[in-house]
Amino acid sequence: MKDEEKNAMSGSATLNSGGVSSAASQRRKTEMILAKDNSTAPVLEADNVTIRYGSNAAIKDFTLIMPERRITAIIGPSGCGKSTLLRSFNRMNDFIDSLNIDGKFKYRGHDLYAASVDPVEVRRRIGMVFQKPNPFPKSIAQNIAWGPLINGIASKGGSGGLRDVDDLIEKSLRQAGLWDEVKDRLGESGLALSGGQQQRLCIARALAMEPEVLLMDEPCSALDPVSTMRIEDLIFELKESYTIVIVTHNMQQAARASDYTAFLEDGHLIEFGETEQVFTRPEKKRTEDYVSGRFG
Numbered sequence: 001m002k003d004e005e006k007n008a009m010s011g012s013a014t015l016n017s018g019g020v021s022s023a024a025s026q027r028r029k030t031e032m033i034l035a036k037d038n039s040t041a042p043v044l045e046a047d048n049v050t051i052r053y054g055s056n057a058a059i060k061d062f063t064l065i066m067p068e069r070r071i072t073a074i075i076g077p078s079g080c081g082k083s084t085l086l087r088s089f090n091r092m093n094d095f096i097d098s099l100n101i102d103g104k105f106k107y108r109g110h111d112l113y114a115a116s117v118d119p120v121e122v123r124r125r126i127g128m129v130f131q132k133p134n135p136f137p138k139s140i141a142q143n144i145a146w147g148p149l150i151n152g153i154a155s156k157g158g159s160g161g162l163r164d165v166d167d168l169i170e171k172s173l174r175q176a177g178l179w180d181e182v183k184d185r186l187g188e189s190g191l192a193l194s195g196g197q198q199q200r201l202c203i204a205r206a207l208a209m210e211p212e213v214l215l216m217d218e219p220c221s222a223l224d225p226v227s228t229m230r231i232e233d234l235i236f237e238l239k240e241s242y243t244i245v246i247v248t249h250n251m252q253q254a255a256r257a258s259d260y261t262a263f264l265e266d267g268h269l270i271e272f273g274e275t276e277q278v279f280t281r282p283e284k285k286r287t288e289d290y291v292s293g294r295f296g
C-alpha cells in the first residue's frame, strides 16, 4: 500500500516525508477521508491554490475541500495564512491590490473568481463573521434589516414576493440565540449590547442574508469564556443547516466544535483529517507539537 493510501485509511491527509505532497495526492487523500462521511457533499474547495502578496506567498500549493453541513476548523500558528485563505473564499481579498491568486477557489464546483461571478452575490451566499464584533452604529433591528433590504431579499410587509423584513429579523435573531434577550429593545443601538451579544448580533446579521456557508475568523477571541461557550453551542446548532469554516487559535475550541481540522504551517497544508484523529492520533510530528501546545 502506498503511504498516502495508508494515511487516508488512518483518516489523515499529510505531507509526504519529502515535505510537500503534490496537489493531486493531497486531493486524493482528502477525498478518501471525506468519502467515509457519505452524508455530505463538497461545498467549498481550494484547488491547488497559491496566494501571493506581491512576491510573498502566504498560501502555497494548497488543496482543501470543505464538506456540506460540517464544521471545518483551520488551525496553525500566527502568520501561517489562515485569514488569507478564509477571506479568499468569499472574495474579501478583492480589495487588496497586491494580492494574486493562482489555482481555483470553487463553490459547489463553480469557479468563485470566474469573470461572470458577482462578488456581492458570493458574499451573500458565503457569509463572514469577524474576530471583533462589528455591529453597525444602528439599532439592533436595522443591523439585521439593512442587508436584506438593500439586496432585495426582504421588504416591509413582504411585498413583491420578498420576505417580510420583521419576520426575517425575528427569525435571524432566534437562530443566533439572541431573540429572547433583545426582543423588547429592537430599537436600541447594537453597540449597547455586551460583546458576546454583539457577536451573536453579527451572526444574526450574516444569517439574515440567507447564506449557505458561514466563514468565521476567530469569532470568540475577543469574548469571555461564558460568551465563548454560547457561541460554540450556537455554531454547533447552525451546522444542521449551514456549512461552517472556523479559524481558531483555541485548540479546545477546534477539538470541541469541529468535525474536520486542517493544520497549516507557513502557507502549506500539513495535515487534514477528522478532528478527533488530528487531535488524538496526528500523523505528523508538527501537528502533534502544535495541538499539544508545544509551539505556536
Ligand code: ADP
Pocket (backbone or CB within 6 Å): 053, 058, 076, 077, 078, 079, 080, 081, 082, 083, 084, 085, 096, 098
Ligand atoms: P494568519 O491568519 O494565519 O495569522 P495571515 O493570513 O494573516 O495569517 O497572514 C499570512 C501572511 O501574509 C503573513 O506573512 C502576513 O504578514 C502576510 N499578509 C497578510 N495580510 C497581508 C497584506 N494585506 N499585505 C501583505 N502581506 C500580508
